[in-house]
Amino acid sequence: MGSLHHLREETFELVRVLDPDGNLVGEPAPDLTDEKLLEFYRWMVFARLFDERCLNLQRQGRMGTYAPLSGQEAAQVGSAFALQAEDWVFPSYREHAVTMIHGLPMENVLLYWMGREEGNQIPPDVNVFTVAVPIATQIPHAVGAAWAAKIRGDRRAFIVYFGDGATSEGDFHEGCNFAGVFKVPLVFFCQNNQFAISVPLHRQTASETIAQKAVAYGFPGVRVDGNDVLAVYKVTKEALDRARAGEGPTLIEAVTYRFGPHTTADDPTRYRAREELEEWRERRDPITRMRRFLTARGLLDEEADRAIAEEARQRIAAAVRTVEQKPKAPPESIFDYVYAQLPWNLQEQRRELLEELGRAGATEAGGTAALGARSSGTNAAAGSPAGGMNAAAPGAQGRQGGGR
Ligand SMILES: Cc1ncc(C[n+]2csc(CCOP(=O)(O)OP(=O)(O)O)c2C)c(N)n1
Ligand SMILES: [Mg+2]
Numbered sequence: 001m002g003s004l005h006h007l008r009e010e011t012f013e014l015v016r017v018l019d020p021d022g023n024l025v026g027e028p029a030p031d032l033t034d035e036k037l038l039e040f041y042r043w044m045v046f047a048r049l050f051d052e053r054c055l056n057l058q059r060q061g062r063m064g065t066y067a068p069l070s071g072q073e074a075a076q077v078g079s080a081f082a083l084q085a086e087d088w089v090f091p092s093y094r095e096h097a098v099t100m101i102h103g104l105p106m107e108n109v110l111l112y113w114m115g116r117e118e119g120n121q122i123p124p125d126v127n128v129f130t131v132a133v134p135i136a137t138q139i140p141h142a143v144g145a146a147w148a149a150k151i152r153g154d155r156r157a158f159i160v161y162f163g164d165g166a167t168s169e170g171d172f173h174e175g176c177n178f179a180g181v182f183k184v185p186l187v188f189f190c191q192n193n194q195f196a197i198s199v200p201l202h203r204q205t206a207s208e209t210i211a212q213k214a215v216a217y218g219f220p221g222v223r224v225d226g227n228d229v230l231a232v233y234k235v236t237k238e239a240l241d242r243a244r245a246g247e248g249p250t251l252i253e254a255v256t257y258r259f260g261p262h263t264t265a266d267d268p269t270r271y272r273a274r275e276e277l278e279e280w281r282e283r284r285d286p287i288t289r290m291r292r293f294l295t296a297r298g299l300l301d302e303e304a305d306r307a308i309a310e311e312a313r314q315r316i317a318a319a320v321r322t323v324e325q326k327p328k329a330p331p332e333s334i335f336d337y338v339y340a341q342l343p344w345n346l347q348e349q350r351r352e353l354l355e356e357l358g359r360a361g362a363t364e365a366g367g368t369a370a371l372g373a374r375s376s377g378t379n380a381a382a383g384s385p386a387g388g389m390n391a392a393a394p395g396a397q398g399r400q401g402g403g404r
Helices: 034-059 073-081 096-101 106-113 138-152 170-182 229-244 274-283 286-296 302-324 331-335 344-356
Strands: 088-090 158-163 186-192 221-225 250-255
Touching: 034 073, 034 096, 034 106, 034 229, 034 286, 034 302, 073 096, 073 186, 073 229, 073 250, 073 286, 088 138, 096 106, 106 302, 138 158, 138 170, 138 186, 158 229, 170 186, 186 229, 221 229, 229 250, 229 286, 331 344
Parallel strands: 088 158, 158 186, 186 250, 221 250
Antiparallel strands: none
């Protein structure tokens, strides 16, 4: 069997800038101003608190199912800050921090998870695609969009986010193959949080790493410590620069861990050992790591840290208030937003629902109302999400903060 080649894991060594204690190790730190370093930290704290708030809202019946990101703040903040405003983000369902950093108003994210379609109405100047819940379907979309940009001679880059579980889907492999052949300007960003709901990584793939899967498709793979915001920023920026320079795709595997449940509908104690969670939470928390680094540099003390958290809490509270003041969505709005012209069977169902609700208009032919322009006025919020919600996120001006 000596002629069989084995990829060695060492080929995909973990790229690191900070060790878990916040000391500089390995790769040189990226060239960032003190203000930018603090901005990374502010966003990580904001993301953690946003997550906690959403979990509480869900438990109180004020939000539907929610997919938490806690534990993955460095992977999200580091990669999102590597983007330029004109780049495009194709998220899965867990990238709340990424999408908000890239300009999606906090209101949209809250509305989406509250079951409101307005959450999916992305402001036209925000280059974020809608949430993809079916696993890996966003990958071929991103490949196609990146390829189209390349054909048009557009020099922007694209990034697509997905999990470890998504790498078992055909869409991932087809997307990688296409991207490699056509050298599209796309970064495949895998947040390997060790689980696909209850399925652990070793049941997902026999590969030693996810990064090495890129080899088969003819482009580079990088394995980065996903809880090290500086390392994530560095490798993502390099990959995006490659994309912009016409050198084609890169697969990044950000090794991380989700602290909470898969979604609010999940009980992770049934499939994860407590010790494993504690090891990651106590020893490898991405926020603690950055806090230690900033504190050692004299950029952060306890008082400043408390102020950062307090400011984030207030902004989140204000956004929740705004969103909850919007009129409730009418039940029949479940028939909107998919079809321009409602098929006959759905028209029938819509009519039945209106009859059930005892509502006037039950006899009207449904499905012809334009999006967000329903005459009842009950959906008045549609088409007008977002107003100024960038101000509700750290950095106030979103990514216009400059320097990236
Ligand atoms: C095509 C498809 N199959 C199954 C599901 C059910 N499902 C929802 S999330 C998930 C796990 C995905 O795991 P991973 O890709 O690692 O992402 P993570 O949730 O860990 O971020 C599955 C199987 C789905 N949404 N879509
Ligand atoms: Mg996963």
